[in-house]
Amino acid sequence: MAPRPFEDEAFGGWLGRLAAKYRISVAQLWASGQIGELPELTCAGWLLFPPVDELVLGRLAALTHVGVDRMVAIQTPAAWLSGRCSLPYCFECLVLNPLDIFSPRWKREWLNPSAPPCEVHDRRLETIPSSTLRTLGNLNAVVSRIGKRHGRRRKRYLNLISTPRSQN
Numbered sequence: 001m002a003p004r005p006f007e008d009e010a011f012g013g014w015l016g017r018l019a020a021k022y023r024i025s026v027a028q029l030w031a032s033g034q035i036g037e038l039p040e041l042t043c044a045g046w047l048l049f050p051p052v053d054e055l056v057l058g059r060l061a062a063l064t065h066v067g068v069d070r071m072v073a074i075q076t077p078a079a080w081l082s083g084r085c086s087l088p089y090c091f092e093c094l095v096l097n098p099l100d101i102f103s104p105r106w107k108r109e110w111l112n113p114s115a116p117p118c119e120v121h122d123r124r125l126e127t128i129p130s131s132t133l134r135t136l137g138n139l140n141a142v143v144s145r146i147g148k149r150h151g152r153r154r155k156r157y158l159n160l161i162s163t164p165r166s167q168n
């Protein structure tokens with residue numbers, strides 16, 4: 001069964017999860033589902049997916065058995081679409097979805113060009129470059145790339161605190 005969108009999820013993020021489930025890219029998902037022509041994306045790629053019309057939503061609903069209303073609710077507002085050199089996210093929120101720990105999800109609020117700091121974790125959002133995002137086909141690829149970045153940082157930190165002071 002196709003994954004259901006979460007209420008706070010970005011439409012593009014949900015598409016990315018859907019594509020990941022079938023181990024294909026969002027572009028391939030779009031083509032294989034005969035949904036129509038892939039809309040023109042901004043330089044940030046499919047995460048910042050432009051709002052789509054009723055016809056497209058109807059085809060997606062037939063394909064995924066997700067109600068059109070649910071998809072309408074998570075559309076990207078047209079006002080948020082702009083060419084950006086990076087997209088912000090909170091790593092903890094990305095990988096720790098309180099509703100389903102096995103389903104990392106891209107929060108819709110992060111796509112807002114004036115996204116505030118993370119209210120859950122009380123910290124500034126980090127960013128991933130659009131040039132990197134464009135090379136990643138689905139949400140698993142994005143999560144794994146971001147996870148590696150954070151893993152390296154944690155390792156550096158652990159090395160730092162485990163280095164005996166006498167060697168400094």
Ligand SMILES: [Zn+2]
Nearest residue numbers: 090093118121
């Ligand atoms: Zn957070």
